[in-house]
Amino acid sequence: MIKLNNINAGYNKVTIIKNININFEKGSIISIIGKNGCGKSTLLRTASNLLKPFSGEITINGTNISAIDRRELSKIVSFLPQHRPVPNMSVYNLVMHGRYPYLGFSRTKTQQDKDIVENAIRSMGLDPYRNKNIQELSGGERQKAYIAMILAQDTDIIFLDEPTTYLDINHHLEILEITKELKGLGKTVVMVLHDLHSALAYSEKICLMDKGEIVMYDTPERVFASKEIDRIFSINSEMVKVGMDEKPHYAFYC
């Protein structure tokens, strides 16, 4: 689906991520984990073409990303940044902005645009808030409004930079469940997560990073078993099975 070959990237000529070779497969949830400052967000920004790499190439279904027109790319790849201003606009208008790549010169919305926005609002359970100002929403509702915008953008690949940080546990879990639904729609979800348990429990693949490089890219079970997480974070870990269905639960301690 989206493939990074020998990518080196960073800011102001300082390399943050190096020798990145990774392939994000279609229809899966991939979590990038690693210590603060190890280049997780840089990797996400580079893969979504927000940051031009110093060297290497990124391809989407075999086509070089730099050969794809800006508008066309925004119909394939969407990105939800962690830090962003909170605009003074209604939920409906925010979600409608997700249709921006599809609008013509006159910026007129078609019935199809409106239907897609309605669906996005409904599927995020935002119907009661549609006319509310984003600034009046709680952190969790706000995050859902942004995800509704991403949904309206209707891209195959979705990059989420720490989508659950600062959220209450109920909203945290709700957002993770939403990523599962996105995957169910055939989308590829690549996200940076801080919560290691959530990353291991919700993803098909884990990309473990350290000092700007990918240490391991494998299934959660294998990454966990390798004890690389323990080494990088200098912690101990344990997996316990909880509940009737014996779901794996990952615990980390000093």
Add this chain to the structure above:
Amino acid sequence: MNLDKTNKSYKVALIIFLLVLLAICITLSICIGSTHIPLSKIIESIKNRDSTGNNYRIIRYVRLPRTFAAALAGCAFSVSGAIMQSVLNNALASPNVIGVNSGAGLFTVLLVAFFPSSLHLTPIAAFTGAMIAVFIVYFIAKQTKASRMAIVLSGVAVSSFIGAIIDTVLTLKPDVAISRTAFLIGGFSGVTMREISLASILILIALCLSFILSYDMNILALGDESAKSLGLNVTSIRFFCLVLAAVLAGSAISFSGLLGFVGLIIPHLSRSLVGYDNRILLPVTALFGAIFTLMSDLLARVLFAPYEIPVGIIMSFLGAPFFIYLLIKGKRGQLYD
């Protein structure tokens, strides 16, 4: 009063109300002055086209240019302020705060002082000065990642630096062809159609382009990364919008002088009426700016009649308390939070 700012009929009603108000202001501006000309006489003299009649000459050569200039400058400064506030995400941005006015002022003064035979190029000079100031602000915005405080502080610094140069030029060449006080405070006294013809074309083109780009400005409010991932060319749109703001402010300065607060207060007043959607905000700001400037100009003419005070003074009297109100209200200089 709790009005639904997103309601379509509310917006239409507001636009119609503002258009009517503008028409009233234009009529008053033509009627009232040191010589009062009743409406019936105005219609009569326009019908007769009697170029020797006193009334006709006053209307044709004094009142009409002045009315047109005030309305146009009000539009231009206000929309320029609204654009800057939107694209820099800064409630305190406006042509006079971030140094665009002084940049335009400097080049106007330099042209008048050193090339007095090229006065017809004043709009171009003002626009060039405004552009240079915008370049500086844009560079600072980029360096500081659009930090609100840095932009405003550097605007203050740039303004006072340029102000010093303007003062130096005006002191060393006191016989320049512009009135020092009138230019620095801003006003429309003695403006002619010839002075505003080129500026008005530039302003009208820039207004149209800014209305066309209003939806893209809304997308900018989502933040650079979100806007980019939606396919918006953030760097060029932001830059082009700032160029439009510079064209608007620079052109207006070329005939009105350095008018103060209008570019700051009108966008805020308009936002409190119609919200943050630039598609409706910009036209409302344009109309409101024209009305406010026409009314201020009228006050400037009638308050101490037969003496006249520069309109900039009236605007600052009205604008400064509003500015303080804005600070007390605790907007912290950020537009979208």
